[in-house]
Amino acid sequence: MSKHAKEMGILKEHLGKHQLKFTRQRELILDAFLKQEHITAEEMYHQLARKDPHLGLATIYRTLNLFCEAGLAQARHFGTQTQYDNVSHKGHHDHLICTGCGKIVEFENCDIERLQEEVATRNGFTIQTHRLELYGLCSRCRH
Amino acid sequence: MSKHAKEMGILKEHLGKHQLKFTRQRELILDAFLKQEHITAEEMYHQLARKDPHLGLATIYRTLNLFCEAGLAQARHFGTQTQYDNVSHKGHHDHLICTGCGKIVEFENCDIERLQEEVATRNGFTIQTHRLELYGLCSRCRH
DNA sequence: GTTGAAATTGATAACCCGTCTCAAAAAGAA
DNA sequence: TTCTTTTTGAGACGGGTTATCAATTTCAAC
Ligand SMILES: [Mn+2]
Ligand SMILES: [Mn+2]
Ligand SMILES: [Zn+2]
Ligand SMILES: [Zn+2]
Numbered sequence: 064m065s066k067h068a069k070e071m072g073i074l075k076e077h078l079g080k081h082q083l084k085f086t087r088q089r090e091l092i093l094d095a096f097l098k099q100e101h102i103t104a105e106e107m108y109h110q111l112a113r114k115d116p117h118l119g120l121a122t123i124y125r126t127l128n129l130f131c132e133a134g135l136a137q138a139r140h141f142g143t144q145t146q147y148d149n150v151s152h153k154g155h156h157d158h159l160i161c162t163g164c165g166k167i168v169e170f171e172n173c174d175i176e177r178l179q180e181e182v183a184t185r186n187g188f189t190i191q192t193h194r195l196e197l198y199g200l201c202s203r204c205r206h
Numbered sequence: 207m208s209k210h211a212k213e214m215g216i217l218k219e220h221l222g223k224h225q226l227k228f229t230r231q232r233e234l235i236l237d238a239f240l241k242q243e244h245i246t247a248e249e250m251y252h253q254l255a256r257k258d259p260h261l262g263l264a265t266i267y268r269t270l271n272l273f274c275e276a277g278l279a280q281a282r283h284f285g286t287q288t289q290y291d292n293v294s295h296k297g298h299h300d301h302l303i304c305t306g307c308g309k310i311v312e313f314e315n316c317d318i319e320r321l322q323e324e325v326a327t328r329n330g331f332t333i334q335t336h337r338l339e340l341y342g343l344c345s346r347c348r349h
Numbered sequence: 350g351t352t353g354a355a356a357t358t359g360a361t362a363a364c365c366c367g368t369c370t371c372a373a374a375a376a377g378a379a
Numbered sequence: 380t381t382c383t384t385t386t387t388g389a390g391a392c393g394g395g396t397t398a399t400c401a402a403t404t405t406c407a408a409c
Binding site: 174193 | 283302304305311313315317318321322325326329330331332333334335336337338339340341342344345348
């Protein structure tokens with residue numbers, strides 16, 4: 064049994080439902096993706112160049128976006144490039160981002176989420192998604 | 207006394223401190239900007255084309271960024287284009303965004319802000335800025 | 350295992366948004 | 380008015396992502 068059998072199953076189910084095909088590239092990219100917390104398309108491009116020098120950047124973008132549709136990833140726009148966030152084996156979470164060194168810390172806070180719901184309700188909204196990012200200096204960069 | 211005397215004063219003070227000049231374009235753009243809650247550079251470009259058909263898009267971008275430096279505006283990246291948020295006469299606030307009609311509602315919630323500080327402290331971070339956006343359907347779009 | 354329709358891939362062109370460049374114009378202190 | 384400095388407008392440019400399209404691969408049906 065492969066290391067990422069569960070996620071591979073999720074992907075295959077999504078492919079089946081949308082008459083999409085299981086390819087060597089999709090398998091390769093999923094394997095690499097699941098080893099990361101966050102990764103950009105370019106980073107993955109360079110990383111995978113060793114395993115398959117012919118893998119195109121467009122394929123990486125297409126595949127990471129496919130993972131988002133399948134619920135395995137979530138696209139986040141921290142800085143200039145899109146970060147693809149691995150959410151397959153942890154639930155929703157938000158981020159602390161160090162403006163000094165770029166370090167990213169994940170966190171989850173039910174109290175904040177609850178207050179968000181309250182705000183939405185008070186304004187007649189039904190929340191579908193949200194984005195909470197805290198930018199600042201980590202302990203190392205403060206000194 | 208002009209309608210936007212206070213903000214014009216803030217701008218002029220900023221200009222003075224940085225040996226920048228007060229121009230017809232900057233005055234025109236500030237006047238238009240202060241009538242909005244949020245606006246993109248393109249929107250303002252088209253809107254002002256009537257008053258001055260020769261006003262360049264680059265000037266609008268430069269001037270809106272200047273307003274950010276002067277503390278009159280804040281750049282926000284809701285969708286694909288940068289929204290310049292009028293913060294001159296209200297303090298910091300966050301946003302509810304309707305994914306149906308694009309409506310944007312501003313809100314402020316001290317409890318959420320306090321919890322954010324707690325999360326940051328717990329992780330050794332000092333917050334500089336944050337971004338909180340709640341995406342969902344407004345009451346009209348839900349039906 | 351072959352066949353053949355449908356999906357996918359990779360190279361690269363196109364795209365979008367925003368910034369940069371630079372010569373001409375405007376500001377404003379003296 | 381003079382003269383230096385800043386600003387402007389037109390368009391070129393740049394980074395990140397998506398669109399295009401011919402060649403290849405997948406996979407269901409024989
Ligand atoms: Mn994350
Ligand atoms: Mn606002
Ligand atoms: Zn840091
Ligand atoms: Zn709506």
